[in-house]
Amino acid sequence: MSCCSSMASLLSSPSTLSLQHRANRISWSTVSTNPPSELHQTGFRNGGCHGLCFVTKAKVAVDGDVIEKEAVKNDYGVVSVHHVGMLCQNLERSLNFYQNILGLEINEARPHDKLPYRGAWLWVGSEMIHLMELPNPDPLTGRPEHGGRDRHTCIAIRDVSKLKAILDKAGIPYTLSKSGRPAIFTRDPDSNALEFTQVDN
Template identity: 70%
Template structure:
C-alpha cells in the first residue's frame, strides 16, 4: 500500500532551510509529492532534499564552507603553502624531516632566492622554510600554541604523533576544547597545530 505525502507538510521546512543564525525569509518553495511505503506495519519515507530560495536580511555569519562572494570571485582553489621563518635551516630540517616526517619537494626552487630555504610537502600543499631573522621573540610566547599565530596541519592520528613527541622529548599541549588536536613549537618557537580529521 502506498501513501502520498506532501513534503513541506511533513518536514519543518523553516527549521531545515534556516540553518544559519540570522533571520531569513523562505521563498520559492517547490512542493513535490513523495511516495512512502508501509512495511511490517511501519511507514517508510525516502530521504528528502528540498531546495528553497532563502532571502537573507542583514550580515551573513553562517556562509557555506568554501563560499565566495561572486563579486570578488577571483578563483580561490586552496592554500598553496605557508612560509615559516627559521634561524638555522639544518636545525629546522632536522625537526620537520626527522620528527614530523615531512619530505622535501626537490622541484621547488631553493637556489634562486636571496636566502636559504626548503619546501616541504604537507599532503598536496607545502611549508616553505626560509632562513631569515625571525621578528617574533623566542620567549614570552603563550604556552599553548593555539593562542598564538600558528600553522594547522590535518592528520589522521593525534595519539600516534603524541607518542612521537613523547619519545623525542618535544613539549606539547593538547586542545583545550577536548577535540583531538595537539600543539607544539618548532626550534624557532613557531606554533604548529596538528588536528585529527576523518579521511
C-alpha cells in the same frame, strides 16, 4: 574586515557581540547570492575589495528578531592554501625537526637557488611549508604556552595519539586542544606554533 571573511565573522561587530550569549538559539536562513547583473566592479572603502566582487546575504534569527547581514566576496577562483612561509634561524636545525621528527619530505622540484636566502620546501599533503633562513624570526620568549592562542599553522592528520607518542619520545613539549577535540599543539625550534588536528577522511 576583509571582504573574504567568513559568514560567521558577521556576528563579531560591536553591535552584535551581545548575541554570543544566545548563540544556541541562532538559526541561519538560506544564503542568497545576488544575480550576476548585480556584480560589483568597483572598489570598496578602505581597499576591502577590488575587481569583480559579489555580495551574499544571510539572515540571522535570534529570539524572534531577524538581522540581515551582507558579506562581500571576491570571485577570482580561490582553490586552496598553496604554502605557508616560516622563518628559521638555522635551516639544518629546522630540517631535523620537520624531516626527522615530523617525517615531512622535501619538494626537490622547488628552486633553492633562486632566492637571496637559504630555504627548503616541505610537502604537507598537496600543499607545502616554505622554510626560510632569515635573521628576523619571531622571539622565542613571551609567547603563549598554548600554540592555539598564537599565530599558527594547522596540519590535518589521521591519528593524534600516534603523533603524541612521537613527540613524547623526542621530548618535545605540546598541549592538547582546550575544547577536547582530537588536536595537539607544539612548536618548532624557532617557536613557530603548529597545530595537528585529527580528521576522518
